[in-house]
Amino acid sequence: MSGLQKLWLAAVLGALIGLLGGLIGLGGAEFRLPILVAVFSLPTLEAIILNKAMSLVVVITSIFSRGFSVPMESLLPHWLIVVNLLFGSVVGAWYAAGYVMKLAPAMLNRVVFGLLIALALIMFWEHLVGFGETGTPLFQQAWLQALVGILAGLLVGIVAAVLGVAGGELLIPIIVILWGIDIKTAGSLSLLVSLPTMLVGFFRYRQAQAFDALRRERDLLIWMSVGSIAGALVGGLMLGLVPAQWLGLFLAVLLLISAWKVFKH
Known part of the structure; x- marks a missing residue:
């Protein structure tokens, strides 16, 4: 494969992943990771x-694009939710990234494999069972809600750091279930949690030798990021045109298969 063919493939695959993710309201980073390893032969770390760098670009773009449908002022009454989750997520991201850098490649593959399988199962649950009724918080006691929010944020930070994802697959259902927020607002709030969380993990990874891949694979990063953003924007505009439940189930199966094929060893 020539250099130009590689870049075009990166753009096309990024656009396809962004499109499919956008159709169900996700960025698709969990699907990019197996492709980066299997198709472009990158070491897992x-x-x-690279996946985290692309996810950062997609999240920043999504924050601005969602501002047209969900104005920032409508999110201000929910700022405590963002702070609550960040208390756990930034800690989880910092320590998880430090842990990942110390893992042997074989063990890292096993950890990534387990987390991707878990995400696929969560996607199954989201699209088969749903989140339940919005407007009713899971807990009435403020202290218990805050404690569970911190623990949930900790889990999100760990997953985001280990897989290089934004964590919307976890954040959106957590916000909907724990605080009873409608799913559209929860999607925007999840981005406000994801951005600082990912920045913390990204800064932590600067200590790894593998961080040099951002310079070495700069063209791949740029082309796949552009494709991912374009696909996500088109998918967002088409949101509702395709049955999200069946598409979500299809993507969950696809994630299971790709995780098994790439990381089972």
Whole structure:
């Protein structure tokens, strides 16, 4: 494969992933990771770091694009939710990234494999069972809600750091279930949690030798990021045109298969 063919493939695959993710309201980073390893032959840690860089670009773009449908002022009454989750997520991201950098490649593959399988099962649950009724918080006691929010944020930070994802797959259902927020607002709030969380993990990964992959694979990063953003924007505009439940189930199966094929060893 020539250099130009590689870049075009990166753009096309990034656009396809962004499109499919956008159709169900996700960025698709969990699907990019197996592709970076299997198609572009990147070591897993390098793929995680590149995936995190792309996810950062997609999240920043999504924050601005969602501002047209969900104005920032409508999110201000929910700022405590963002702070609550960040108390756990930034800690989880910092320590998880430090842990990942110390893992042997074989063990890292096993950890990534387990988390991707878990995400696929969560996607199954989201699209088969749903989140339940919005407007009713899971807990009435403020202290218990805050404690569970911190623990949930900790889990999100760990997953985001290890896989290089934004964590919307976890954040959106957590916000809907724990605080009873409608799913559209929860999607925007999840981005406000994801951005600082990912920045913390990204800064932590600067200590890894694999961080040099951002310079070495700069063209791949740029082309796949552009494709991912374009696909996500088109998918967002088409949101509702395709049955999200069946598409979500299809993507969950696809994630299971790709995780098994790439990381089972």
